Amino acid sequence: MINIGTHLSSSKGFEAAANMALEIGGNTFQYFPRNPRGGAVKKLDDNDVKAFHEIVRCNNFAPILCHAPYTYNLSSAKEDVRTFAREAFRQDLERLELLPCDLYNFHPGSHTGLGVDKGIEHIIEILNENITDDITSTILLETMAGKGTEIGRSFEELARIIDGTKQKEKLGVCMDTCHIFSAGYDIVNDLDGVLEEFDKLIGLDKLKAIHLNDSLKPFGENKDRHAGIGEGLIGLDALLSFIKHPKLKNLPFYLETPYDEKGHAREIKMIKELLNEEVE
Template identity: 35%
Template sequence: MKITDVNNIGGHLSTSKGIDATPERAREFGFKSYQVFTKSQMQWKAKPLDEETVKKFKKEKMENGNPTVMVHASYLLNTASSDESLREKVREAFRTEIERADKLGMELLTFHPGSFKDATLEIGIANVSNMLNDVITPDQSVKVLIENSAGQGNSVGKTFEDIAKIIDKVEEKDKVGITLDTCHTWASGYNFAEETGYGQMIDEIKRTVGLERINGFHLNDSKKGLGEHTDRHEMIGKGTVGVNGFRFLMKDRNFQKVPMIFETPLGEDGYMSDIEALNQLLK
């Protein structure tokens, strides 16, 4: 039995050969899910999607096992900011991300809530909620996922309670979920590597956002220690979490069908190492 046989494992894939080439690349890895950028993650503008590319992508997706695809939104989308000139740019760019994901038929779109900077956490949370209300529409297909943060600086989303406060103010709640990043979770102080800590984390998720809101994972080990609030991804099993630290998560039946995406430092060159590390947990 392999980890790719029992979990919805995937990785972030390059679109250098075209986004329509990614479904076949995912199949080569044995991935049942994967993640991509549909545009440059560090630019506001995006070249319109070519209709032929969209058509070919959908065809390739179906012919290669119809994997679940998660889009990672641009890193520029600081939805927690109070700067109105910036918020207008974020609003337009976020709508574009949703439109592109829908046009391609992708199922999930994850984003970083961002930083409240000189404001307060409460204002930052309200800003994220308001932005989601501005950009999410009742007729969109893609589900928008809030990624938890490592808690660095004035970032929003380091606890599930904070994320629950964001979702509580969102009007289209059925269009919103959560991406749980394991490096960020570890950095925020959740010790999911031990049975007691894992149980406490699950209890907090149930009490705040609900297990059904966990619609995606980013699988990463961490270069930094538990609770250090530093976002430094590492290969699975080579960081402070350690490969055994993933055993409770990987065997949790609540998440067997939830996409789990590698975002480890070597990218595609390192995914076989990540898979082999997790396969140790099933032996």
């Protein structure tokens, strides 16, 4: 069975988000812990949290993913930007300890002119400050497309961050299909080769989640432009091969395609039907 969901808003509560995940045919979802473009965070409601736990338990949800807002830049040249990221990152991790969520994903950030080496140094410093013994979540570095001064465009850069972090056992990777395709990893014609390289540099045991997206931009252009499943330059066949791959098929897949819940329900239904047709 495919573990699949999409990005849902938790602004109306986690119980509502979990019910919506089920309604559109999913068994998981990802969400922002606060405004994705700002720093505001909504206080948790105890009754909502209890109901959320119960839905997840009764419906055998796959791992739920908390996605850090885009405003966090752990590698910024500006100290005040890094300070905000450091403080908000820690608050998010502490909040996760109260929820049935054990995955926390973040964009490594952009070094904004400092250079990759210094940017990675800043990321490692903040991770080592925040990933303490009391944190039980797995923190995921997301693979990036490589636009501008982004860090995380290569498996090597992610490996350097993991290697420099003290509690390596609490770190993993979320692989974004659009991003790695745009970064120059040929998942269309050489998926096995891409996975072998990942395993060599990072280890497939560190791969904990997949952002499932098609790409509007051509291979290797370092442009982050998501498309609907089967509507971009990766293509439906390649994405289905990705989902079915024996080394990936048991991971949670999160759609980040440019649709609302109805569109995501349609995509989930299509993926499930195509996978069932091939099994039959």
